[in-house]
Amino acid sequence: MCGIVGLLVKEPELRESLGALVVPMLLGMSDRGPDSAGLAVFTELLENCNSTGVVPSITRKYSLYIGQHQIDWTEFTHNLQQIGNAIIKENGNHAIVVSDCEPNLLKQWIKQHYPQLHILSTGQTIDLYKDAGNPAEIIDRYQFGLLTGTHLVGHTRMATESAVTPAHAHPFTAGEDFCLVHNGALSNPYSIRRQLEPQGIQFETDNDTEAACRFLEWRMREGDDLETALQTGFEALDGFYTFLIGTKDKLALVRDAFACKPAIVAETDDYVAISSEFRSLAHLPNIKHARIYEPAPEEIHVWMV
Amino acid sequence: MDGLTRSNDLTFDLAQMPLRDVNQFLHHNVESGQKITILNPDGAHNIAVGLDAPIDLDIAGHAGYYAAGMNKLANVTIAGNVGPGVAENMMSGRVHVRGFASVAAGASAHSGLLVIDGDASLRCGISLKGADIVVGGNVGSFSGFMAQAGRMVVCGNAGDALGDSLYEAIIYVRGDIKSLGADAQLQPMTDTDYSTLEELLTKAELTYSPQEFKRIASAKQLYHWNANAHQEY
Structure with a gap:
């Protein structure tokens, strides 16, 4: 079991309270994932690190x-x-x-x-924090409540298939401004690795989620858009999963064909909130008037900033 | 106190007290016919599991996993949506979900009635053992999987592999069926089917005509090992 959360704010004023809104979401999912936690936040502006007043495009x-x-x-x-x-x-x-x-x-x-x-x-926009340990302590340590930005993905982990270490915690990343969190277990991560490694793609852990993350990012570098990559993923990635993916300007959610792992979405004019379970969305503002739904198996849901 | 409120009506607020205390009260301290309301369920798991008295229980919001599981005798109404396994293993009584239900609604339920006004996700009525389930909307794939007894009414559409490996349960579907599971087949409607539907739709306060429904039941080809089937079964 694991918990996933995601939040994308449509109302610019809410960007300042992105972290404050997501902390109760992550805490609510800590029963589902008590051994590690992590979060990737997509921020608005890249700071300048030199004295020229212009941010070089390579930054x-x-x-x-x-x-x-x-x-x-x-x-x-x-x-x-x-x-x-x-x-x-x-x-x-x-x-x-x-x-x-x-x-x-x-x-x-x-x-x-x-x-x-x-x-x-x-x-250019992603900041990532993850560690092994109690999610509440991790949330406090990095002061997730103070984070600001346009959208984020978070995860609480209950390891089932590889070690509990900071590197095995989610989100996993590949390429730039791309991350993925996963609830479930893949049955063919090694065949995915054997497909990717000859192309020079290096893995950092033996975790199944890393295979999914690198596979999807590889598809996008090969020219697929996010939706096409996810569609290809339905064929290539075998096992149980709810995946939540963050890119520079999008959040995407998919579930396996059997909907083995949960996901629920609450959408208002101001935000889209995603979680494994409703209990970690119950505190959100105006939740009583949100459109709440469970994504169907193999449906691709993408939200733009 | 107004004229409509009986003296023994009770309200519990889950924002104010632990669910375990509420469930223990519901197990040991209720009176027959008592009306009880639970506020701020907020998706908590196991709300009102194991009830065994004829009470009216309202859950004023969304419930999490296993809401009203193992229900016996009680009449439970959930104002919002429910997570996986609502009314799983229900023994009797009635559970009514006003919103939608996640996976495995009514799993293994032995008797009683489960009504879901919205959609039910995958595996609705899996291993059904005698209860009745009425879904106002659609049901997801693998609904009625290995259902042994009881009746399922689906007013919307059904997903893939409906009624896979059915035993004696009967499924009625008003809309489209994406695909039937192994050994499930469409069968002609009989007078008994029409009266069953009339009864269940009335109980669920739905106004569809029984004439609009199709009957799915077991072809019973999986009941006996067939040595001549090239080991297919």
């Missing part, structure tokens, strides 16, 4: 998992100046680096000079 944000390691960020920024500028924001055992370095160069540089850091996400 990206990187969410990093630090764990127990001590990092001297002044030294990090100083050393990085050989290849570019960066600003760092620490949050618990995570940090967000905004840098105008070429992304592949920066990733290689981090791998070489700071192998103890793990890059959780890359993109």
Whole structure:
């Protein structure tokens, strides 16, 4: 069992309270997933990290998992100046680096000079936090209640098929500004891996969800739009799943052909909220007048920012 | 107190007290005919499971998993939607969902009546053992799977594999059937079927004509091992 939550705000004023709205949603799903939790939030603006006043188009944000390691960020920024500028924001055992370095160069540089850091996400809008442990503590540690942005996806995990570690927590990411959370279990993740690895796609864990995440992102890099990638996923991904996917400007939800795992949607003029169960939506504003429905199996639901 | 309120009417607010306390009260302290209301259900699981007295219970909102499961004698009305397994293993009484029901509504129910005004998701009436289920809307795939006894009325459409491996339960569908499951077949309506539908639709306060429904029942080809069927069954 796991819990998934998603929230996309249509009313711009609500962007300021995105995190505050989602905290009770995640807490409500912590019974379904008491061993790990995570969240990816899509923010509005990329900050500038140099002194020119213009944000270079190469600028990206990187969410990093630090764990127990001590990092001297002044030294990090100083050393990085050989290849570019960066600003760092620490949050618990995570940090967000905004840098105008070429992304592949920066990733290689981090791998070489700071192998103890793990890059959780890359993109222009995504910030990602995840860890093993009690969801309530994780929510407090990173102050999810203060997060702002246009949309987010969250997850509470009850591991069934691979280890409980920070890296196995959801969301999983691939490429840029792309993440996926999963409730369920896939039966063919290894055949998906064997299909993707010869194309140079590298996996970081043995988790089944990572296979789905990398498969869908690979389809999109090959030219599929999100809907087509998801349609292809129905054929390629075998097993039980409710997937919730976040991209720069979209949330998408799909369920397997047997609807083995739950999902419920509440939609008002102001927001779209998605959860495994209604009990974590009950607190939302104006919920009594929301349109509430359960997506049918193999229906593709996509909401735009 | 107004003239309509009886002295022993009770209201519980789940925003104010734990569900476990409410359920224990419902198990041990109710009087026959008592009217009880539960406020702020907010999707909680196991609301009013294991009732065993002829009370009228209103749940004023959406309920979570297994609402009114194992019901005996009670008349339960849920104003909103329900999660998986509403009225599962019901023994008698009546459960009425005003909204929609998630998967496995009425699973294994032995007797009594389950009415769902909206749609029911997949596996509605799975392993039904004698209860009646009336769904005002559509039912999802695999509904009536291995249903052993009882009657299901679907006023909308049915999904894939309706009535797969049916035993003696009878399913009536007013709309389209996407596909029938193994050993389920359309059969001619009889006078008994029309009167059954009349009775169940009336109980569910629905006004459709029994003439609009089709009957699905078991072809009984799976009842006995057939050594000549090339091991298909």
